[in-house]
Amino acid sequence: xxxxxxxxxxxxxxxxxxxxxxxxxxxxxxxxxxxxxxxxxxxxxxxxxxxxxxxxxxxxxxxxxxxxxxxxxxxxxxxxxxxxxxxxxxxxxxxxxxxxxxxxxxxxxxxxxxxxxxxxxxxxxxxxxxxxxxxxxxxxxxxxxxxxxxxxxxxxxxxxxxxxxxxxxxxxxxxxxxxxxxxxxxxxxxxxxxxxxxxxxxxxxxxxxxxxxxxxx
Numbered sequence: 001x002x003x004x005x006x007x008x009x010x011x012x013x014x015x016x017x018x019x020x021x022x023x024x025x026x027x028x029x030x031x032x033x034x035x036x037x038x039x040x041x042x043x044x045x046x047x048x049x050x051x052x053x054x055x056x057x058x059x060x061x062x063x064x065x066x067x068x069x070x071x072x073x074x075x076x077x078x079x080x081x082x083x084x085x086x087x088x089x090x091x092x093x094x095x096x097x098x099x100x101x102x103x104x105x106x107x108x109x110x111x112x113x114x115x116x117x118x119x120x121x122x123x124x125x126x127x128x129x130x131x132x133x134x135x136x137x138x139x140x141x142x143x144x145x146x147x148x149x150x151x152x153x154x155x156x157x158x159x160x161x162x163x164x165x166x167x168x169x170x171x172x173x174x175x176x177x178x179x180x181x182x183x184x185x186x187x188x189x190x191x192x193x194x195x196x197x198x199x200x201x202x203x204x205x206x207x208x209x210x211x212x213x214x215x216x217x
Contacts, residue, residue, distance in 0.1 A: 022059040026075035028106070029066045030121075032087030037064075038111050039081055042187035049187075049204040050211050054144060068092040072099050077214055078106050081184045083113040086121040093124040100125070100167075105214045106175040109184035112157045122167065122175065131165040131177060140164070140176060143209035143216075152202040154195065155182040172217070176210060183207055 025043045029036050047058035065071040065078070068091050072078060078099075088096065100106060108118055119131065134140065134150075141147040141164070151162035162181035166173045185193055186203020195203075 022057045024059045024061070024063045024075060026063040026065045026072065026078050028072070028078045028080040029064055030080070030082075030086050030088065030092070032085035032117070034082040034084035034086050034114070034117065035111075036080070036082050038083060039109075039184040039188050039192075041189040041192065042081070042184045043079055045189065046187045046204060046207045046211070050208050054208055054212055056211065056215075068095050070095075072096070072104070073102075076105065077211065078104065079109070079184070080106060080118070081109045081111050081114070083111050084117065086114070086117040088121050088124050090124075093121075097125045100174040101169055104174070107210055108175060108177040109182065110177070110179045111182060111184055112155070115179060118177065126167060126169070129167050129169065131167060134164045134166050134173075134176075138164070138166075140173070140209060140213045141206075143212040145205040145209050147206060147209070151178055151181045151183070152186075152199070152206055153181060154186040154199055154203050155193070157182070173213075178206075 025047055027036070027043060043062040044060045047060045047062060050056045051058055063071070063075060065075065067088060072095065110118070122131070136148060136150045141150055151164045153162050157180055160180040163179045165177040165179060167175040183203050183206055186195060186200055187207055190200065
């Protein structure tokens with residue numbers, strides 16, 4: 001993992017974790033009324049899956065961090081999900097921009113209904129950037145697990161094909177957005193959506209690809 005914000009990562013909030021042998025994924029909390037907490041078991045299951053299949057050492061007890069807080073700099077990856085409105089204040093947007101430009105990564109999972117709000121929110125973070133659809137040849141689809149046709153379709157919303165979008169800053173992918181796919185739902189406990197084991201495995205494999213990509217870029 002070659003994070004450009006190494007100094008920040010090892011200072012401040014991260015110092016509180018200095019004695020811990022593990023890392024944590026972090027769920028991003030935002031304002032606006034959208035249910036940022038929509039998939040409470042997702043990151044725990046993804047952490048466990050990556051620990052088993054990638055050899056990582058994530059603490060399954062993931063963190064919850066506010067988008068405007070200094071805490072975000074203590075985590076290599078932030079996960080954002082929900083169904084509704086997202087509002088970033090000016091300071092929220094500036095904080096997230098600094099984190100992403102400095103080497104952090106944001107994974108966004110459309111839990112259906114998020115699309116019009118996340119595009120506006122991220123435009124505030126990066127006015128000069130637009131989401132671009134990643135080609136199926138992009139390395140994020142070809143890590144430990146091979147997805148030659150891009151994202152798997154986990155949940156049906158509008159009978160559209162799943163798409164993987166990205167925000168690119170100076171040639172580096174700083175945010176990945178799974179649209180019409182719902183990876184986050186696929187990471188949840190089986191009892192939540194009762195998806196087939198095949199679908200859940202595909203979702204977790206793609207999640208593992210994202211994690212591996214982030215740590216090896």
